[in-house]
Amino acid sequence: MSPLRVRVKLFASFRELVGASEVEVELNAEDTLRDVLLKVFEGACDKIFEDASAKKLRDYVVVLRNRRHVQDIFTKLEDGDEISIFPPASGG
Amino acid sequence: MSRCRSAVAMSEQVAGEWCVGREVKAGVREREREKMERMRSERYRRQLILFGEEGQKRLRSAKIFVAGAGGLGSASLLYLTAAGIGRIRIADCDTVEESNLNRQILHFHEDIGKQKVISAKEKLERLNPEVDIEILAESITEENVDTIVGDSELIVDAMDNFQARYALNKCAIRKKIPLFHGAVYGFEGQITTIIPERTACLRCIFPKAPSGAGETPVVGATCGVVASIQVSEVLKYLLRRGSLLENRMLWWDGLNARIEEISLRRNPKCEDCGGGDEGV
Numbered sequence: 001m002s003p004l005r006v007r008v009k010l011f012a013s014f015r016e017l018v019g020a021s022e023v024e025v026e027l028n029a030e031d032t033l034r035d036v037l038l039k040v041f042e043g044a045c046d047k048i049f050e051d052a053s054a055k056k057l058r059d060y061v062v063v064l065r066n067r068r069h070v071q072d073i074f075t076k077l078e079d080g081d082e083i084s085i086f087p088p089a090s091g092g
Numbered sequence: 093m094s095r096c097r098s099a100v101a102m103s104e105q106v107a108g109e110w111c112v113g114r115e116v117k118a119g120v121r122e123r124e125r126e127k128m129e130r131m132r133s134e135r136y137r138r139q140l141i142l143f144g145e146e147g148q149k150r151l152r153s154a155k156i157f158v159a160g161a162g163g164l165g166s167a168s169l170l171y172l173t174a175a176g177i178g179r180i181r182i183a184d185c186d187t188v189e190e191s192n193l194n195r196q197i198l199h200f201h202e203d204i205g206k207q208k209v210i211s212a213k214e215k216l217e218r219l220n221p222e223v224d225i226e227i228l229a230e231s232i233t234e235e236n237v238d239t240i241v242g243d244s245e246l247i248v249d250a251m252d253n254f255q256a257r258y259a260l261n262k263c264a265i266r267k268k269i270p271l272f273h274g275a276v277y278g279f280e281g282q283i284t285t286i287i288p289e290r291t292a293c294l295r296c297i298f299p300k301a302p303s304g305a306g307e308t309p310v311v312g313a314t315c316g317v318v319a320s321i322q323v324s325e326v327l328k329y330l331l332r333r334g335s336l337l338e339n340r341m342l343w344w345d346g347l348n349a350r351i352e353e354i355s356l357r358r359n360p361k362c363e364d365c366g367g368g369d370e371g372v
Contacts (some may be wrong), residue, residue: 009352011343012277021348059300067355084354086343088298089277091308092164092252092315 003028004079008040011086017044027077033065034073036083048085062086132222136176147331148176152222154330155179157241159232159260160250161212162186163310164274166198167319168248168326173216175327179224180216183240184208185231195312232256237263246329248322249273252308254301258364261286261294265365272325274318278309279346281318284356285325285337288365292339292356295364317344 003026015021018040025036034054041048050056056073057063063070064084065077077083133140136148143151154177158169161184172180186208188199196208203211209227216225228240232251237259241247246269251257257273264271264286271286273294286293321342328334343352360367 011345011352012280021345060298060302062298064354067353069357084352087302088254089275089280089282090252090254090257090302091276091310092160092162092250092274 004031004077004081006036006077006079006081006083008036009082009084010040011084012089013087014048014085017041017047029076031077032073033063033070033075033077033083036077037063037073037085060087062088132176135220135222139175143331147333150330150332151176151327152178154246155181155244156246156248156326157181157183157244158248158250159256160184160252161196161198161208162192162250162252163195163276163312163315164319164322165212165248165250166196167316168250168274168323169198169212169216170219171320171323172248172326173220173223173225175323176220177223177326177330179226181226181228181240181242181244182209182212183228183230183232184212185229195310195315197312197316232259234259234262238266241267241269245269246326247271248326249275250319250322254298257294258301262364264288265293270329272322272329274322276308276310276314276318279311279314281314281344281346282341283318283321283325283337283344284341285329287336287338290338292358293362293365296359296362296367297341297356299359299362311346314344314346317346 006025006027008023008025010018010021023040025039027036037048038045038054045054048057048061050058066082140148156177158165158180161169161182169182188203188206188208188211190204192199193201198215199208199211207229209229213225213227230236230240232240241263247260247264249257249260249271260271265288268288273286274283275281325336328336339356341354341356343354358367
């Protein structure tokens, strides 16, 4: 089976963290959103996950899948999915 | 008798002059009113083409609250005042600092040390003397927000922290008035329009505030972009025209000159608005 490809878009400080505004990730059919985030934020997972187990996102992190909020990070993804992840901008 | 006639004649003469005087004054007032109408028409001529007299009257009768006279507040206050909003109430507890001046365009170098609301009022009244500018040099808290917002029919979020934003969010929900949210980070910004009982509220979208460590980088022009969209939303709401950013968040990416649109939904477990029937 051919690998799946998803696009991850990053905003605000997450762009600086990852060093890119957009990343394409190749994953297997059984991979979940969590797996994608672990790959994208490798080395900086503590910024988005509550603890080392990486089972829960920090409360302020907003993740959208194809423009809709996702709360379950163990959601399986589909080829072509677009994931957006951002902390809220707070300046004014 | 002749003295009485003279007295009567004099009374009539005085009464007549008084009537003439009153007519003259009424005439002067009428001319002044016509002059004001002409000036008003001239001032707003370019938007009257779109809004019409009725639309302009709606703006003139509007009473709004702008939370903050900083980066977002400066830009939005200038455009709201220029548009002829009837009454604008501003709350900001800060004084002008030099580090504000790259983006807070209502404040000038000589205003350093002055309360921002005073600096803002001075400029806005010079821009448009027709607008009633009320100022409060206070910070916005859970305890005072309802009083500060008062009888305003909408709130413009020009804050720089989520604690105050959440207070405004709850106030908007309690008063059932719209909240026009905006925020910036560097070259980026976000804008959405929150209509209580209809859209996701701020807490639905952002259940928790960001950690907020360190200073937030802000480019002045980003404030201009975000605030301008907020003002457009306010005008559209007051004029009942166009489509608002309801359950839609615009994300402005200034570095790449792109706008992303993000769909939103209410959170059924939202601690602020209760969420209605929809899920986030």
